[in-house]
Amino acid sequence: MTNYRIDNLQYANWSEKIFRQMREGGVDAVHVTIAYHENFRETVLNIEQWNRWFEQYPDLIFHGEWASDVAKARETGRTAIFFGFQNPSPIEDDIGLVAVLHKLGARFMQLSYNNQSLLATGCYEAEDPGITRMGKQVIKEMNRVGLVIDMSHSADRSTIEAADLSTRPITVTHANLHAWQPALRNKRDDVVRAVTQNGGMMGFSLYPHHLKDKSACTLTSFCEMIARAAEQFGAEHFGIGSDLCQDQPDSVVEWMRVGRWSKEIDYGEGSAAAPGFPPMPEWFRDNRDFGNIEAGLREIGFNAEETAGLMGNNWHRFFAENFTPE
Amino acid sequence: MTNYRIDNLQYANWSEKIFRQMREGGVDAVHVTIAYHENFRETVLNIEQWNRWFEQYPDLIFHGEWASDVAKARETGRTAIFFGFQNPSPIEDDIGLVAVLHKLGARFMQLSYNNQSLLATGCYEAEDPGITRMGKQVIKEMNRVGLVIDMSHSADRSTIEAADLSTRPITVTHANLHAWQPALRNKRDDVVRAVTQNGGMMGFSLYPHHLKDKSACTLTSFCEMIARAAEQFGAEHFGIGSDLCQDQPDSVVEWMRVGRWSKEIDYGEGSAAAPGFPPMPEWFRDNRDFGNIEAGLREIGFNAEETAGLMGNNWHRFFAENFTPE
Numbered sequence: 001m002t003n004y005r006i007d008n009l010q011y012a013n014w015s016e017k018i019f020r021q022m023r024e025g026g027v028d029a030v031h032v033t034i035a036y037h038e039n040f041r042e043t044v045l046n047i048e049q050w051n052r053w054f055e056q057y058p059d060l061i062f063h064g065e066w067a068s069d070v071a072k073a074r075e076t077g078r079t080a081i082f083f084g085f086q087n088p089s090p091i092e093d094d095i096g097l098v099a100v101l102h103k104l105g106a107r108f109m110q111l112s113y114n115n116q117s118l119l120a121t122g123c124y125e126a127e128d129p130g131i132t133r134m135g136k137q138v139i140k141e142m143n144r145v146g147l148v149i150d151m152s153h154s155a156d157r158s159t160i161e162a163a164d165l166s167t168r169p170i171t172v173t174h175a176n177l178h179a180w181q182p183a184l185r186n187k188r189d190d191v192v193r194a195v196t197q198n199g200g201m202m203g204f205s206l207y208p209h210h211l212k213d214k215s216a217c218t219l220t221s222f223c224e225m226i227a228r229a230a231e232q233f234g235a236e237h238f239g240i241g242s243d244l245c246q247d248q249p250d251s252v253v254e255w256m257r258v259g260r261w262s263k264e265i266d267y268g269e270g271s272a273a274a275p276g277f278p279p280m281p282e283w284f285r286d287n288r289d290f291g292n293i294e295a296g297l298r299e300i301g302f303n304a305e306e307t308a309g310l311m312g313n314n315w316h317r318f319f320a321e322n323f324t325p326e
Numbered sequence: 327m328t329n330y331r332i333d334n335l336q337y338a339n340w341s342e343k344i345f346r347q348m349r350e351g352g353v354d355a356v357h358v359t360i361a362y363h364e365n366f367r368e369t370v371l372n373i374e375q376w377n378r379w380f381e382q383y384p385d386l387i388f389h390g391e392w393a394s395d396v397a398k399a400r401e402t403g404r405t406a407i408f409f410g411f412q413n414p415s416p417i418e419d420d421i422g423l424v425a426v427l428h429k430l431g432a433r434f435m436q437l438s439y440n441n442q443s444l445l446a447t448g449c450y451e452a453e454d455p456g457i458t459r460m461g462k463q464v465i466k467e468m469n470r471v472g473l474v475i476d477m478s479h480s481a482d483r484s485t486i487e488a489a490d491l492s493t494r495p496i497t498v499t500h501a502n503l504h505a506w507q508p509a510l511r512n513k514r515d516d517v518v519r520a521v522t523q524n525g526g527m528m529g530f531s532l533y534p535h536h537l538k539d540k541s542a543c544t545l546t547s548f549c550e551m552i553a554r555a556a557e558q559f560g561a562e563h564f565g566i567g568s569d570l571c572q573d574q575p576d577s578v579v580e581w582m583r584v585g586r587w588s589k590e591i592d593y594g595e596g597s598a599a600a601p602g603f604p605p606m607p608e609w610f611r612d613n614r615d616f617g618n619i620e621a622g623l624r625e626i627g628f629n630a631e632e633t634a635g636l637m638g639n640n641w642h643r644f645f646a647e648n649f650t651p652e
Contacts (some may be wrong), residue, residue, distance in 0.1 A: 039365060088364030096374030104429055 004028045004070050006291055006312035008108075008203040009084075009152075009174040014053060015246045018287065019060040022079040025287040028312065029070045031108060031173065031241070035085040037259030040097055043090035046304035047104055050081065062152075065105055067320035070312075082319075084108030084173070086153060088119050088138070095134070095141050102145040102188045107323055108173060109142065110150045110180060111135060111162060114268070115261060116195075120151075120158040123184055124268075128155035131162055143168045146323045151195070152241075153185065160194040168322055171197035174241035176205055180225040181212040183269060192229070196237035201318050202229075203241020208278040209269035210243070223300040226310065235306045239315040240293065246286050250276040330354045330396050331616055332638035332645075334434075334529040335410075335478075335567035337582075339574045340379060344613065345386040348405040351613035354638065355396045355645075357434060357499065357567070361411040363585030366423055369416035373430055377557040378408065391431055393646035396638075408645075410434030410499070412479060412558020414445050414464070421460070421467050428471040433649050434499055435468065436476045437461060437488060440594070441587060446477075446484040449510055450594075454481035457488055469494045469551070478567075479511065486520040494648055495525035500567035502531055506551040507538040509595060515574045518555070522563035527644045528555075534604040535595035536569070545609045545618060549626040552636065561632045565641040566619065572612050576602040 005026050011033040012018050054063055064070065064080030073080040083105045090106070091097040099133040101109075111120035111131075119135035122127040131139065139162060142149055150171040151159040163170050172195055178186040184315060187195075187202070195202055204226060211217035212225070229238055234321060247253075252277055257268045283292045290311065297307045327406055331352050336357040338344050348356060360372040372406075380389055390406030396623065399406040409431045410635075416432070417423040427435075437446035445461035447454040457465065465488060468475055475496040477485040489496050498521055502618065506510040513521075513528070521528055530552060537543035538551070555564055580603055583594045609618045623633045 039368075044366075045422070045425055047426060048420070051422065051425050094374070096371070096377065099377050100370055100373060100430065103431075104426065 001072060001313075002071065003090055003308040003318045004074065004312035006070065007031070007170075007242050007244070007287070007290070007314040008315050009033065009205070009241055010244040010246075011086075011248070012244055012246035013048040013252070015247065016057060018058070018246055019053075019057050019079065019274075021287040023060055024076070025290045027287050027290060028073045028077050029064055029080040029082060029315075030287075031082045031084050033086050034083045034106075035090045036087055036113065036256050037089050037261070040090050040092050040094075040101075041184050042105070043085070043101070047083070050083070054081075063105055065107075066323055067316055070300055070319065082107050086110045087149075088117050093118060093134070098138060098147055100142045101143045102147045105318075106147055107150040108148045108150045108171065111138075111155055112155075112215055113153045114157065114257075122161065123153055123154050123155050125155060128157040129319075130157050131165060133300065135162075136165060137234070139165050142166075142181045144326050148322050148326050155199070155263070156188065156191050159187075159191050163194040163198060163200060163212035166198075169201065170195055170325075171200055172202040174203050174207070174243040177225055180228065183210050183212060183271065186210055189232070192233055196233045199237075199238055199321075201239060201314060203239050205241055205243040206280065206284045207243040207245070208280065209309070211281065214250070215279045219281075219282050219296040220300065221292075222281075223296040226297065227302070230302070231308070232311075235302070236309055236314055236317075238310055239312065239318075242292070244280075244286060245277050248277060253277055327639075328397065328400060329634040330400065330642045332396065332498075332637035332641040333357070333566055333568050333570070333613070334527075334641050335359065335531070336570040336572075337574070337577070338570055340597060341573065342383060342386070344572060345383050345405065346380075347613040349386060349403070351616045352612050353405055353616060354399045355406040355408060355426075356389055357408045357410050357611075359412050360409045360432075361416045361438065361489065362413055362582050363415050363587070366416050366418050366420075366427075369411070369427070370430070373409070376409070377536035382409075383506040389431055392434075392649055393642055396642050396645065408433050410476065412436045412476075414438035414443050415439075417464070419444060419460070421463055424464060424473055425436075425471045428473045432473055433645075434474045434476045434497065436479055437464075438481075438484065439479045446488065447478055447481040449481050451481060454483040456483050457491060457603070461488075462491060465612060467493050468490075468492075470652050471574045472651050474648050481516065482517050484511075485517050485615040489520040492524075494652075495527065495644070496521055497526055499534070500529050500531040500569040502536045503551055503555055506554065507536060509536050511595065512536055515558070518559055522559045525563075525647075527565060527640060529565050529641070530555075530611045531567055531569040532606065533571070534606065535568035537607065541605045541607055543607050545607075546626070548607075548639075549619075549622040553626050553628070556632070556636075558630070561628070562635055562640055562643075564636055564639065565644075566616075566636070567609070570606075571603050571614060574603060579603055607612055
């Protein structure tokens with residue numbers, strides 16, 4: 001059996017350098033964010049930009065659509081790029097765009113990003129009334145076409161309701177255990193349980209605000225958290241979703257945080273004193289360092305199969321089961 | 327060898343009745359127009375409407391994307407629906423939309439519709455300065471991704487230049503010989519030669535304004551025209567593109583003719599006294615009557631293989647060679 005290496009969330013300032021680092025790190029597939037606040041037409045412009053990169057760097061990357069593309073990536077020595085949205089803004093108020101965007105390659109969509117959306121509540125809202133009327137319809141449509149529900153930035157009640165309403169497994173593509181690092185975005189046990197108990201998956205994040213001791217977090221501490229999650233919920237439900245935001249200028253953090261919804265700056269997990277991206281932990285600078293995580297997982301006591309699952313095989317299995325129409 | 331029946335142009339007021347008539351007529355594939363003047367977003371709305379029909383009538387129709395879908399249609403007793411545009415309006419001023427729309431299923435695009443477009447000149451313009459700067463770039467991109475150039479409503483010089491510039495065969499999906507019926511939209515010999523000599527195809531139209539004696543045209547006269555074209559240019563370059571506009575109200579003829587580009591009505595091939603669709607010839611009412619054309623072709627002297635080519639196998643071969651990326 002081939003062991004695949006998959007990172008299920010990145011939003012870098014893409015360049016040939018980064019695509020080469022993916023190859024150096026032996027990363028077979030990356031789920032990349034192509035929309036934070038973009039509407040449909042703007043999302044299509046982002047797809048057009050990716051099409052240009054696929055044309056310019058055919059030896060390094062190609063558009064991934066199905067689990068079989070992960071094998072194709074390995075066979076051809078390239079990285080398969082899978083598209084996802086951190087917000088349902090690309091579908092606007094039009095349920096017909098779910099199928100259209102799946103056809104264009106979208107494979108993950110968050111039902112909300114920090115704020116209330118048309119579908120669900122975000123994790124920064126004071127109140128969480130749960131999945132909306134449109135949200136229930138869209139969950140059904142996402143299930144039908146094979147667009148995976150991602151609740152990484154959603155509030156707890158909305159997340160648990162989404163897991164219940166969805167007939168197919170859902171995900172938190174990038175977050176850590178709240179019990180390990182009590183960041184607002186990290187997930188409490190009842191949320192992790194709701195996501196994983198029906199076959200769902202969670203990806204562990206390397207975003208420093210989600211790490212214990214932030215940029216100073218040790219590899220051992222990170223792997224201990226994974227061991228704890230595996231013990232509680234089963235190692236097969238976890239993988240990596242690094243949230244790598246490599247080479248992004250601070251203006252992009254600002255776009256992620258306020259889009260067009262506010263004239264006032266909102267620092268999210270940062271602050272006025274530290275508005276940008278915090279430095280990455282030294283053992284995970286970028287795509288070249290997945291080997292460090294793999295070594296850390298073995299060190300902490302995971303066996304070879306569990307480690308291979310966490311490094312990519314679990315996401316690969318999830319892709320195979322959840323990207324195709326019902 | 328299976329003989330396929332393909333109609334390479336229809337724009338009906340789609341309904342379950344019409345889909346059932348496709349089955350009754352044994353039509354394996356239909357190229358349907360999904361844009362006349364629509365911009366990108368409006369075209370996507372039309373795709374969404376087709377997605378609903380595919381969901382509602384899965385036993386009658388499905389979305390056709392490749393030549394292999396014609397075989398799949400035959401095997402499953404359904405009709406494969408291929409998308410096309412009669413105008414480049416869906417790509418707006420954005421060459422990146424060529425690949426996006428091909429991904430969404432577009433397989434034919436006219437470079438102009440009656441008027442000057444951003445790419446080429448339409449057949450109703452007084453002057454035809456040929457393919458534009460953007461037109462040259464878009465032809466290259468259409469060749470690259472496998473979106474077929476259709477010059478049905480374009481002016482002669484633009485058509486001949488497109489045939490020369492394109493590295494892949496081009497089409498006139500729906501028109502007849504000008505020498506048989508001198509309608510503005512019918513094609514002169516030099517145009518037919520330019521289209522067919524590099525492997526291109528032309529589909530014969532049943533639109534009464536393009537027929538000799540219009541609605542009173544006889545089946546024999548229609549088949550004689552086909553025999554003449556076959557003799558002059560080779561039978562393998564021809565098929566049917568009926569231009570069937572079944573059940574459309576006059577308001578749709580008006581939309582086709584003036585879209586949003588004029589406040590004054592333009593009657594095209596009609597007139598103030600007869601602004602709507604003329605009645606179809608009695609031997610071709612709708613999809614149920616392809617058998618009449620097939621019988622007429624045998625009657626006029628085409629052998630079994632030539633007849634099968636004209637009824638669909640030629641288009642099938644063309645689909646196989648021209649819908650995939652270079």
